[in-house]
Amino acid sequence: MNLFEINWRNFRKPRGTLYFLDKNVLQLIHTLQEDKQLSKPNEIEMQSRLKSIDKSTNMVSLMLSIIEGRRGRKETLVEKSQTIIEEINILKGFFKHANTDIAFFEKRSELSSDVLSRGYIESDEALYVSYLNIFFNLWGSYNENSSIPPKIRAEFTDKLIEYAKTINMQPQYLVVILTIGAVYGKSEALQILKPKDKNSHNAYADIAVITRLGNHMVRFSETYNCDFLTMDKGLLACFKIIKITSVSLMVNKDEGETTKLEISIDKSFLPDHVLKKLNIKP
Template sequence: MSLNIFMLDKNIVSLIQSKNDGKTKTKDQIEMLQLLKRHDKSIYRFSSLSSAIEGRKKQKESKIESINTVDYETQILKSFFKKAKTDAHILKSNESNFSEVFSQYNVLHNQEKYKSVLKKYYELREKYVEKGSIPLNKKEAFSFELLEYIEAQDIAKENPIISIIFLAINQIIDNKYIDNPCNVLKLKKGKSLDENIHNIYSDLSIPNLISRLEFEGKGDIKITFLTLDKALSSYMEIFKFNYISEIKKNTGYLKLHQVEVEIQSKLIRSFFKNLFENWEASKNNSHSISSTKPSNKTE
């Protein structure tokens, strides 16, 4: 029998923490609290892991800070759930210690490179944006300039953390999703760019995190992600990771080439096929022009 795990976004942890603060709750918040209560049974486990990875400092936390965050958020969950298990049942067990458990959740060892791509996107957006949006005749140039930067970083352009950026640049929207997933890239007021990027990266890495944990569970666990963020929910529906090789023992990470990314939307699959084909054609054309350019060199 598989273990059913509900992974909670930070807004769910905050909702649980504030359930008795006397403030009026929205319809979505009330329904979420009711769902959580209905599943407060011993057959379920609730995890704040994705929230803990984001941390409480709006930046990547140290090991000690992460331990404190996990303990803090676990206490919040334990005060709410009476029967369901929480992360405490793993982290406090005699069979595993914090280092062994938490080290597996650093989803991408190229984290800083992916964050640098996000930062480059926001910088380039200032260059290309006109009246709040990217003009049609500049979308390809914007995309190609960012692709050039991505390839220089030697990271996979197919990763959803990257893919969502190109959907935003080109304003590709599949109306079958409840909300525009590109809204996950919106910067929040009152936070610095680096703080925003850290929070956005933490959200964008969740599909990878969940797929990896399910893969490591070898079919024995099923994870459902809960969030009040509709844009994040839509993003989660678009991309699916399929791990295609075993993780070598005692290694901390899987490289992306060991993973297949499946795009659930036909519209979005077609967009990326055309984008990457045009990008390769552009590079080949540039190389051809460069190689045939007359030389000014004299003998």
């Protein structure tokens, strides 16, 4: 049992559900805490969902939101400590019956900040951002519009795979699969990457949510009923076509706990000849 599972041990199956909050849901809670009116249908729908899970048998966790941070990049120890305080203040008092990990993070703020600032889930941010910078540059050189012409998709794909190999990134990495999915016009990938914005850090943050959630779901699914609350349509779409199937844990005293993930892809996401280039069975 790791540090954070201590917090959830009373909510093992068959009791209730362990809910992880995405950053956008926490922002919505902040809006509701300030008694502001909601106007967007997805916000109103999520408000109703939050009310429905407010039961004493459920646990609501800030874990994924805290890991993501509030600065669009990996946070320092001091910054992570500030994030924990800010996230706690937003959630505090919102749920009347459901349990939260507020008390856990308050009691272990210093230890949690240390663990999470060192990269509790992944330590490949610089590698991902470097690759995404190349992807966005190539996207701009091939086409400034929202899609890549079919006649140059193969060439674009080969350049992405070639660059991935030069930085020791396996073609099976999720970021490689999603960028190639964007080249082939897949809406799930386009919604995550947003090529027009050319913001590598934002794209990385969304991809990291997928790997973090997949890590938690696979590791804890046998012990807990897990669910993830988000209003991000791109993330929801990706979860339908990409599944994390296994997680291998590695611990480095300097970088913290890291993971190696294996994924499966819906057969309709990429053409068979592209999957073969990625050494993925169609």
